[in-house]
Amino acid sequence: MYGGYQNYPGAQAITVKNPSVQQPKTPEMNDRDRLNDMLLTEKYLTDGLNVFVREASHQSLYRDVLQVLNETHQAARELFNLMFAKGWYTLEAEEPSHVAKQQQKFSSYQSQFSGGPNHF
Numbered sequence: 659m660y661g662g663y664q665n666y667p668g669a670q671a672i673t674v675k676n677p678s679v680q681q682p683k684t685p686e687m688n689d690r691d692r693l694n695d696m697l698l699t700e701k702y703l704t705d706g707l708n709v710f711v712r713e714a715s716h717q718s719l720y721r722d723v724l725q726v727l728n729e730t731h732q733a734a735r736e737l738f739n740l741m742f743a744k745g746w747y748t749l750e751a752e753e754p755s756h757v758a759k760q761q762q763k764f765s766s767y768q769s770q771f772s773g774g775p776n777h778f
Contacts, residue, residue, distance in 0.1 A: 678745030690746045693737060697747075700734035 681688040687695070707727040714720035741747035 676743055676745040690741075690744070693741050693744075693746065697734060697737040697741065700730055700737060703730050704734060 679690075681690045704727065707723060707730060711720060711724050711727050714723060738747060742749075
């Protein structure tokens, strides 16, 4: 269940979203465009910082950049939440059977590579 939405057997794919705040359709950037641009920038930054943190060879630098990475992830999350609240970011609900199938598939992979699901 997410935000009051609950899937039921035989349900069709449902879009999970809030009512959209209307923005004027003009050539100029509006608030939605700006937030979308900011979210894309945060995603780009987190991608690069993830690589940086993974490959940092100096412990102090690793800690500093990890802190920046965490702050960047938090900023992206806050932008996503704001866009979702305004109805500018939608999600497609997945069938519970498909989610269960993917979870089983992951558990199988995890068992193969780790010696069991609780090894990590």
